Amino acid sequence: MTRPFRPTPPDTAPARGATHDSAAGRSGHAATPRPPATGAASPGGGTAGATFAARPSGLRDPAAAPGRTGAPAGPPRTERAQGSHGVRAAAPLSDEDRGRLLDGAHHDPHGLLGAHPVRGGLLLRVLRPYAKGVTVLAKGLRAELPAEGDGLFAGVLPLRTVPDYELLVDYGDDTVTVRDPYRFLPALxxxxxxxxxxxxxxxxxxxxxxxxxxxxxxxxxxxxxxxxxxxxxxxxxxxxxxxxxxxxxxxxxxxxxxxxxxxxxxxxxxxxxxxxxxxxxxxxxxxxxxxxxxxxxxxxxxVETSHYRWTDADWMARRGARPVHEAPFSVYEVHLPSWRPGLTYRQLAAQLPAYVKDLGFTHVEFMPVAEHPFGGSWGYQVTGFYAPTARMGTPDDFRFLIDALHRAGIGVLMDWVPAHFPRDDWALAEFDGRPLYEPQDPARAAHPDWGTLEFDYGRTEVRNFLVANAVYWCEEFHIDGLRVDAVASMLYLDYSREDGGWTPNAHGGRENLDAVAFLQEMNATVYRRCPGVVTIAEESTAWDGVTRATHHPGPGGFGGLGFGLKWNMGWMHDSLGYVSKDPVHRKYHHGEMTFSMIYAYSENYVLPISHDEVVHGKRALVSKMPGDWWQQRAGHRAYLGFMWAHPGKQLLFMGQEFAQGAEWAESHGPDWWLLDSSYEAEPDHRGVRDLVRELNRHYAATPALWERDTDPAGFSWIDGDASEDNVFPFLRFAADGTPLISVTNFSPVVRRAYRLGVPGHLPSWREVLNTDDPRYGGSGVANPGLLTAEPTPWNGRATSLAPVLPPLATIWLRPS
CATH class of the missing domain: 2.60.40.10 (Immunoglobulins)
Structure with a gap:
């Protein structure tokens, strides 16, 4: 393969990863970054990797630097030109064109370089810094070009048309043959x-x-x-x-x-x-x-091109067979670099699919994988929106991981971060010297919370950059869903801004109309182009119509945003607040657990216990529970049982599936040692993980728990006001009417013969799940055998059951 430049480097280069900023003067020489000497780091972090003689860069007068290649500045030597197959001297460039070209400030270098018909022949001009000579090679022609100084060589060849030519570039101690980049038409x-x-x-x-x-x-x-x-x-x-x-x-x-x-x-x-x-x-x-x-x-x-051959055609063909809001959807959230620290994408492919499949989750969700310079941002400050992070391998390695998950029957969701980007001076910020990806107004561009910059959603090209990026991950990497981060910060002009610190929209409101239009376009485009893909909004406000179709108008005059699902931040906040209370006080907060059903069908919801809830002093899920260690684990299990039965999809962050007690830290990931059989407390943690496996197994096999998640007819309280008992009993119904009873006892006492009104046409019920089972670390209070409905009116129903409720536990009952 020919190379476009000679393999002989000059002196020095900017430091590894540095940005080269300098004044482009008009002193007659190009102010350029100097290439690295032997083994020196490149501006991108690469090294020259070879031993060559160092040469100074960019000097016009070769006498000022011994070893400078090229000919002295000044008029070309016509005697030399005439002796080279009839090559004539070319008219010199104007001072302006020459200066702009060498300073890197010319808009049309192809107009100056390359081959151009002129009177009496073909003008060919080449810019090859450090070269001693350049010879044109074409069929039947070998002609040396006169030097013009500063690495410029030019001559008029005795030709009428542009041949298929090459350049023989002489660097003194080395000669290379290359094709001229400036003989090509635009390739776009x-x-x-x-x-x-x-x-x-x-x-x-x-x-x-x-x-x-x-x-x-x-x-x-x-x-x-x-x-x-x-x-x-x-x-x-x-x-x-x-x-x-x-x-x-x-x-x-x-x-x-x-x-x-x-x-x-x-x-x-x-x-x-x-x-x-x-x-x-x-x-x-x-x-x-x-x-x-x-x-x-x-x-x-x-420079990258994919060579990967996908093997997931069956998965891709059937992934959209059932609408996501009418399908099982339980998500295991993963921070890939720390799930098993040190593993590559391909090594993860050998472990993660098997683990997730064993636990029965239908999907994994990757925290952001697009390239980001600071690992401590967990991927939420992106600089390379089109590149998977190189920390774990190549883009094709990432494809291999997704393919492996698909072969295991597991969908892949990905956090996507179009709300902001960092200010690194080698990335997007003021990319070409002025605000480009960010708004012109610095106050509008600055994100008030994260020290980053917001995108200018009103600029056509920026919106295109982001919409195409969403499509890119779905089409090029077979991603099954995008969880869009920080939607609320995009929707509101006054988000985290004080009065006077923001400018209203054209209608005098606080809504960011450009961001609304962008999100609608992104969702509509993804759903049109990528069948089976779901978009999920992390949106923490009461914005109306987040999961409504974009063509359906809402009360606020906006169409729906077009997302498929929305994180239910209200449920998360209220339910975690409730379970963190001591059981003796929970009866005063009962409404925090039942309030979610007032708005449960206003959007298509996901119930998220995400990474955000187990960091920064918030404590791990099990550590939020009051009481001793047994009570904490019992409360953890009861909460998961309640969560899996509640209308909405489920999301659980890694480590919480086995009741890790410590907060997550991206530096070391989950505390896997807690599952080691040599650790005396391992049954406590393995038991919780076994429960999660059983929750997912029963969940997938029970249409009542997912088929009517967005239909009010799919849910009914048995008793929504059992605050004195800290009990939450309710019914879920499948599309064919088949019910499931879920009862959670958030008090640490056994409640025997706890009467519950049930549908009268079902005479007997069986306990199918009990979070107090000894297999999970519980005390073993259970309802063995069949429970028979009695003609005792209760809770507004003509028949009732009287099961025993274990302490700090959830039970599920199904008709026998």
Whole structure:
């Protein structure tokens, strides 16, 4: 494979991961970052990895630096030109064009470089810094180009048409043959640019970024980047030792997109974009559309193409057979880097699917996997929106993990973070020297809580960037659902802002109309393009219509946001508040547990016990429970039994399935040692995990628990006011009317012969689940055999049962 630059590096490069900012002066030489010496770190974190003689970069006068390649500045030597197959001297570039080209501030380098018909022949100009000579090779032609100084070589060849030529570049101690990037037409079509300008390019990752392709019969990599405010853009990478002098990109007009096709360049190459800002300074930026990155803390983008062959066709074909709100849906939330610290994606694929399948969860939810520089953000401060984090492997390795989960019959959800992005000066913030992805107004752009920047949802190209990103994860990685983070912070202009710190919308309201339109477009696009995918909102307010279709208007004058499901933050907050109280006080807070049924059918809900509830001093779920260790575990089990029976889907964060007592820490993950058989307390934890397995097994086999989650006819209180007893008995109904009784006793006393009104046409019932079972660590109070309904009116029903209620426990009863 030919390379677009010689393998001889000059002196030094910016430090690993650094951003190169400098004034692009007009002193007659290009102010460029110097490529690294032997073994030096690249701006992206890569190293040169070879031993070469160091050479100074960017100097016009070779006498000032021995070893500088190229010819002295000044008029070309026409005698030399005339002796090279009839090559004539070319008219020199104007001072303005020359200065802008060498300073990386020219919008049309292809107009100056490459081959162009002129009077009497073909003008060919090449920019090859550090070269001693450049020879043109074509069929029947070998012509040396006269030097113009500063790495420029040019001559008029005795040709009428542009041949298929190559360049033989002489660096003194090495000679390489390369194709000229400036002989190629734009590799990005007008339709792509039109769709992007309209904000309708639903597969934007195929148009922008680095893409390996065949162009005009030559294989290479097309680089494209949106930077409408830039004076100029150059590609830098390990292939040119981070010196972009010879690799300026061309502007594709009003689209704001810059493009350059580099022949012979393939996958695995590190790169960034060197952008000349409006003020003439320069900044080195990672590709916003990069599909692969270096592993943090290195920050370079990586040229990537997928070679993965999926094996989940059956899963993909049937995943949307049943609407998600009418299907079993229990989710195991995972922080991949810390679930089993140190494992790669492929190693996780050997363990995670089996574990999740054994516990019976229908889905896993990954906390954000898009690339992020700071691991302590847990992935919620994204810089690489199109790249899975390199911490655990390549994008194809990530595909392998998802494929393995699908083969195990497990759906994959992913946290998606379109609400904000960090301020790192090598990423999106003021990307081309001015606010681009963020709003122009600094007060509007700044996120008040997280020190990050919000997206400008009103800008067409930014909205396209995000909508296409949602589609990208679903189409390219077969993701089955997107849990959208921090929706409330997007919807409200005054979110976490004081009076006077925000500007009302055009109607004088506090709603962010641009964000509403973006979320509607994102949901509509994902559901249209990706059958079987579900979108889930983490939305903590009472916004009306989060899970209503976008074409259905609501009381506020907005259409629905179009999500499939919404996290029920109210249920989570109220129920955890209740169980944290001592049982003697719970009767005064009974309404906190029953209140959820007042609004349970206003949206399609997920009941989340997520990572947010077990960090930052909130304590693990079992540690929220009052009492001694036995009571804490009993309360934990009773709560899970109540949660799995309550209308809505379930989500449980890793570690809570076995009653880990410590808060989660991303540095070490779950306390797996608690399940070690050598640990004396392991039955306590294994018992809770066994209960979770049984909850999921019964749940999946009982349509009453999921088939009518969004239908009020699927639920009925038996007694919603048993506050004195701390008891919550209710009925769930399947679509065919088959019932299940769930009774939770949140008091530490046994309640014998606790009478419950039941449907009169069902004479006998059987206990199918009891969280007080000794197998789970309970005391063994149970209802063996059949329970017979008696003609004793109770709770407004003509017949009733009188089961025993174990202490701090949930029981489920089904008709026999």
């Amino acid at each position: 079509g007008e339709l792509d640019l039109h769709l992007f300008g309209e904000g309708r390019h639903e597969q934007l990752w195929q148009a922008l970024g680095a893409r390996i392709m065949e162009h005009q019969g030559v294989t290479g990599t097309r680089f494209t980047v949106w930077a409408p405010n830039a004076q100029g853009v150059r590609v830098v990478g390990n292939f040119n030792y981070w010196d972009g002098t010879g690799f300026p990109m061309r502007s594709l007009g009003s689209s704001g997109v810059w493009e350059l096709f580099l022949p012979g360049l393939g996958e695995g190459e590190l790169y960034k974009f060197e952008i000349t800002r409006p003020d003439g300074s320069r900044t080195l930026r990672a590709d916003p559309m990069a599909r692969r990155t270096e592993c943090p803390p290195a920050t370079a983008s990586v």
